[in-house]
Structure formats: C-alpha cells, structure tokens
Amino acid sequence: MDSLWFSDICGHHVSPFTMLDFDQSCHRKHGFSLENKLVFARKLYKQALTIARVVSPSQLAIVPSPDKEPVDPDQNHVAWTSVKQERWEGELVVQGEIPLWLKGTYLRNGPGLWHIEDYNFRHLFDGYATLVKLHFEDGRLIAGHRQIESEAYKAAKKNKKICFREFSEVPKHENFMAYVGDLSKLLSGSSLTDNANTGVVKLGDGRVVCLTETQKGSLVIDPNSLETLGRFEYSDSLGGLIHSAHPIVTDAEFLTLLPDLLKPGYLVVRMEPGTNERKVIGRVNCSGGPAPGWVHSFPVTQHYVVVPEMPLRYCAQNLLRAEPTPLYKFQWHPQSKAFLHVMCKASGKVVTSVEVPLFVTFHFINAYEEEDEDGRVTSIIADCCEHHADTSILDQLRLKNLRFFKGEDVLPDARVGRFKIPLDGSRNGKLEAALDADEHGRGMDMCSINPAYLGKKYRYAYACGAQRPCHFPNTLTKLDFVEKKAKNWYDEGAVPSEPFFVARPGATEEDDGVVISLISEKNGGGYALLLDGSTFKEIARAKLPYGLPYGLHGCWVPKK
Numbered sequence: 001m002d003s004l005w006f007s008d009i010c011g012h013h014v015s016p017f018t019m020l021d022f023d024q025s026c027h028r029k030h031g032f033s034l035e036n037k038l039v040f041a042r043k044l045y046k047q048a049l050t051i052a053r054v055v056s057p058s059q060l061a062i063v064p065s066p067d068k069e070p071v072d073p074d075q076n077h078v079a080w081t082s083v084k085q086e087r088w089e090g091e092l093v094v095q096g097e098i099p100l101w102l103k104g105t106y107l108r109n110g111p112g113l114w115h116i117e118d119y120n121f122r123h124l125f126d127g128y129a130t131l132v133k134l135h136f137e138d139g140r141l142i143a144g145h146r147q148i149e150s151e152a153y154k155a156a157k158k159n160k161k162i163c164f165r166e167f168s169e170v171p172k173h174e175n176f177m178a179y180v181g182d183l184s185k186l187l188s189g190s191s192l193t194d195n196a197n198t199g200v201v202k203l204g205d206g207r208v209v210c211l212t213e214t215q216k217g218s219l220v221i222d223p224n225s226l227e228t229l230g231r232f233e234y235s236d237s238l239g240g241l242i243h244s245a246h247p248i249v250t251d252a253e254f255l256t257l258l259p260d261l262l263k264p265g266y267l268v269v270r271m272e273p274g275t276n277e278r279k280v281i282g283r284v285n286c287s288g289g290p291a292p293g294w295v296h297s298f299p300v301t302q303h304y305v306v307v308p309e310m311p312l313r314y315c316a317q318n319l320l321r322a323e324p325t326p327l328y329k330f331q332w333h334p335q336s337k338a339f340l341h342v343m344c345k346a347s348g349k350v351v352t353s354v355e356v357p358l359f360v361t362f363h364f365i366n367a368y369e370e371e372d373e374d375g376r377v378t379s380i381i382a383d384c385c386e387h388h389a390d391t392s393i394l395d396q397l398r399l400k401n402l403r404f405f406k407g408e409d410v411l412p413d414a415r416v417g418r419f420k421i422p423l424d425g426s427r428n429g430k431l432e433a434a435l436d437a438d439e440h441g442r443g444m445d446m447c448s449i450n451p452a453y454l455g456k457k458y459r460y461a462y463a464c465g466a467q468r469p470c471h472f473p474n475t476l477t478k479l480d481f482v483e484k485k486a487k488n489w490y491d492e493g494a495v496p497s498e499p500f501f502v503a504r505p506g507a508t509e510e511d512d513g514v515v516i517s518l519i520s521e522k523n524g525g526g527y528a529l530l531l532d533g534s535t536f537k538e539i540a541r542a543k544l545p546y547g548l549p550y551g552l553h554g555c556w557v558p559k560k
C-alpha cells in the first residue's frame with residue numbers, strides 16, 4: 001500500500017492521505033474550478049479501481065463484517081455503557097456545601113453513545129457525543145445532559161447505521177461501487193465525521209463550541225439548553241480537514257495547529273474573538289517521518305507555541321482500511337524520531353527545533369519559559385501526560401478492554417513527562433519525569449491547571465492517576481511540582497472524569513479554588529464531586545438520577 005499513489009488533477013503525485021488536503025493544495029497552486037473537479041473525479045475513479053486490486057475485501061469494508069463486540073451486562077460498568085436517554089435536566093440534592101462564589105456552568109463533552117441498533121462500536125473515541133452540564137448558583141446545582149446533534153449522529157439514527165468515518169468505525173458498503181463512491185468522499189473530506197465528542201471551549205466572544213479532530217466537527221452549542229445551534233464555519237480559506245482537538249483558548253485568542261499532510265508540517269493559526277477567520281502565524285516543517293505526528297494537543301508559553309512532532313504519525317494506508325489496526329489511523333515510526341519545534345507567537349519564526357527522546361502523549365499540561373538572571377529566555381519547559389513512548393494505551397482504550405476488567409493490573413504506566421528545550425541552539429532536548437510516578441500510581445492523563453497560569457511557571461496540576469491494580473485511571477490526583485508530591489482521591493470501583501479546576505474570584509494562591517469531576521460508580525450510579533483545590537478534600541457531592549458514561553474534556557462558562 002505504501003507504493004500506492006494518487007495523482008491529483010494537476011498531475012502532482014500525492015499519497016492517498018495527502019489527498020485529504022486536496023482542496024487546500026490544489027487551490028493554493030492552481031485555483032479550483034468545476035472542470036478541474038470533474039477531471040479529478042474521473043481520475044479518482046480509476047485510482048480506486050487500482051486500490052481495489054491491491055487491497056483485500058475485508059480492508060475495503062464492502063462486506064458487512066460480523067464484528068459485534070461482546071457485551072456482558074455483568075461486567076459492563078456504567079462508565080462504558082451508552083447514555084440511557086437523549087436528554088435530561090433537573091436539580092440535584094447537594095451533600096456538603098457548594099461555595100457561594102461558584103457561579104456558572106461546568107460543561108463536559110465526551111463519547112456517550114457507543115451503539116446504533118444492535119451494532120456496538122469498538123473504541124472509546126467512536127461514541128456519539130454526550131454533553132453534560134453542572135450549573136452552580138447560590139449553593140445549588142442543576143445538572144443535565146443532551147446528545148449533540150451532529151450530522152453523523154442524526155444520519156446514524158435515521159439510517160440505523162454508521163454513515164460517516166469515525167475514529168475507528170467506517171461505514172460498511174453494500175457493493176464495490178458504493179465503496180468507490182465513499183472513497184471519493186473520503187478524499188474530499190465529506191465522509192469524515194463531525195461527531196464533536198472530544199472537548200468543549202468557550203471562545204472570548206462567549207460562543208461555546210464542541211470540538212473533535214475533524215475541522216467540520218466544530219459545533220456551536222447553547223450552554224444552558226445544551227442545544228446544538230449549528231456548525232462553526234471557519235470563514236478563512238486555509239482548507240485542510242483536521243486540526244488539534246485541543247486549541248488553546250483564552251479571552252483574547254484561539255490558537256490551534258493544522259497538520260499539513262501534503263508537505264509534512266503544521267500551520268500554527270490564530271483566531272480573534274468575534275471572528276471565524278483563522279490567520280496563519282507561521283509554518284513548521286516536520287523534521288522526520290513520512291507524515292506529521294498526531295497532534296491531539298500542544299502547549300504554549302507566554303511568547304512561544306510549542307509544536308510537538310510525535311513519532312506516532314498520521315498514516316495513509318490505515319486511513320483507507322475499514323478494519324481498525326492496533327494504531328487506528330496512525331503508525332509508530334521510531335526511526336523517524338521525535339522533535340519539538342518552538343515558534344515565536346509574534347513573528348511566526350521557528351526559533352528552534354530539537355530532537356527529544358521518543359514519546360507518546362495525548363495531552364500537554366502546560367509550558368513556560370525559564371530565564372537567566374538578565375531576564376533572557378534560556379529554555380522552555382513543556383509538561384505532558386507521557387505514556388513511556390508506548391502506544392499500547394490507544395488499544396487499551398478499546399471498549400472491549402474497558403468493559404472486561406477482571407482485576408488484573410493492565411493499565412500501562414504513565415508519568416508527567418517534563419521536556420526541557422534549550423534555546424541556545426543545541427540540537428537536543430531532554431525528557432524526564434517531573435515527579436516520581438509512584439506518587440500517582442503510574443497512571444496519568446486528563447489534566448487541568450489554573451487557567452491564570454497558562455504559559456507561565458506553575459506549581460500545581462490536576463489529573464487522573466491510578467490506584468492499582470486497575471485497567472483505567474481511577475483516581476483524581478493533585479500534583480505539586482515543587483514538593484514533588486501528589487494528593488490522591490479514590491472511591492473503590494469508581495471511574496472519575498478529568499478533574500477541572502475553577503479558581504475562586506480574587507484568589508491569589510494558585511490552588512485557591514475548587515476541582516469539579518463527574519464520577520461513574522460501579523453500582524451504575526453517578527455523582528458530581530467538588531474537591532477543595534488546596535486540601536484536595538471533598539467539599540460537596542450530588543447524586544445524579546443515573547450514572548453517566550465516562551466523559552473527556554470540559555470548560556467553565558462563568559455566570560455573567
């Protein structure tokens with residue numbers, strides 16, 4: 001398959017995967033007419049025939065495959081069970097005390113529906129998005145959840161089958177012609193999902209947007225009713241089909257990375273509040289590999305954007321496959337090495353690109369600049385939830401693995417990986433654990449910080465850690481990078497979601513605030529939990545009428 005190349009209508013030889021950027025690349029080079037599109041469609045058809053000759057039928061997914069995942073109701077923790085109903089809202093009875101200063105709505109997004117009819121999805125990341133809200137006011141708590149009405153979700157419900165390409169699921173085709181049709185839709189991007197199931201952000205202008213890794217999966221929602229209001233249309237002509245699922249969002253800007261699959265690299269872009277137009281800050285070329293590394297997230301300092309180039313790279317042939325590979329749409333290229341690039345936010349210049357030890361991360365935690373006594377920036381520190389350069393965590397997040405826990409200690413080890421990037425022209429950066437990983441049970445992911453410390457030297461982070469034996473992060477942990485200690489919260493059999501820090505208005509201490517998490521209990525129940533940001537002790541909890549599935553990332557919408 002590596003030798004399979006498409007040629008675009010302009011005669012450029014490009015890999016099938018770079019054709020995903022077809023609109024962008026051809027437009028840039030030649031403009032884009034209807035006539036060109038037709039010529040392209042004809043060529044595409046011929047190329048699909050070529051692919052069909054070299055790829056086995058199971059890889060093409062023409063034949064519906066009998067790949068239902070077994071679901072054992074006794075083993076099925078509510079965290080990994082589809083949400084019970086489309087929507088619900090109600091006031092919760094609070095045990096303990098919600099601080100009166102906590103006024104606003106915590107929103108949490110995540111993949112909450114993992115089946116259509118009797119077809120069960122395979123991977124945690126495939127589920128249709130469920131948005132949850134916790135509205136705090138006057139010590140009271142109103143909760144609710146609602147399915148996000150993406151095109152992918154609506155089409156699946158209407159047609160009773162998967163209709164778009166999800167993280168690991170691919171629509172099944174009745175026959176070869178249907179496959180060819182779908183292939184062309186893949187290349188134009190129209191068959192990609194808009195299932196915005198990863199995160200939710202509040203833009204500086206107040207709009208609230210749910211996101212995933214496809215750009216079309218940027219959906220505006222109403223933070224009160226949780227209604228899906230429509231697609232967030234980027235008004236620029238930057239093109240491309242994918243972006244980082246975790247933009248950096250402040251009241252002043254929205255920064256994100258657009259991987260360039262045609263000429264391996266990344267565009268660093270910025271969007272101002274009140275606009276839908278992303279403007280290019282600069283471009284980074286990859287230092288290794290046949291394709292850019294997966295960029296689920298990236299960190300910034302006050303003056304720089306750090307662009308990670310992981311050896312886990314986007315992969316053309318895995319994208320075309322219908323049956324998931326252990327690394328899904330990605331491939332591990334250790335020989336291509338790992339790099340971190342540093343771009344100046346003001347000028348767009350790449351000030352350094354350093355090789356670093358191989359790493360695997362979904363989530364960067366924060367980054368900051370280190371200065372010498374004359375105030376010159378000498379290096380950058382960038383922290384992430386690092387999986388010891390082991391990609392097996394991706395497969396561990398298959399629903400089959402999450403649902404069948406028999407008490408074995410199978411969660412792969414993770415740590416807070418701390419990169420040190422020298423700015424003196426040296427070619428290599430360092431990677432070490434920021435604290436002993438035993439402090440948090442060698443589980444580490446789903447992090448948050450006090451947002452006032454974004455890009456600045458910071459002391460605390462909140463994340464999910466592990467109490468072993470376990471198969472998934474099952475604790476909430478507060479990390480102290482000065483004392484190199486962690487405080488852990490644990491409830492036997494419970495699956496907590498990302499601890500989200502909200503600062504007390506007027507606070508001067510970094511950890512003065514509360515930490516919010518939603519807990520899925522082993523008995524099928526669930527509750528909202530508030531911990532004190534400083535002591536990390538419980539201050540309030542409120543039982544939900546039924547347990548909710550696991551969720552990913554959240555945001556805070558303060559009450560105006």
Ligand SMILES: CC(=O)/C=C/C=C(C)/C=C/C1=C(C)CCCC1(C)C
Binds near residue numbers: 111198213214
């Ligand atoms: C839920 C989560 O964290 C990640 C979701 C990732 C998705 C939906 C990725 C989708 C993709 C495609 C459908 C095709 C192109 C590659 C890729 C961005 C992985």
Ligand SMILES: CC(/C=C/C=O)=C\C=C\C=O
Binds near residue numbers: 198362443444446
């Ligand atoms: C839930 C998760 C990793 C857990 C590992 O310990 C990763 C989620 C990634 C997407 O947002």
Ligand SMILES: [Fe+2]
Binds near residue numbers: 245246
């Ligand atoms: Fe994420």
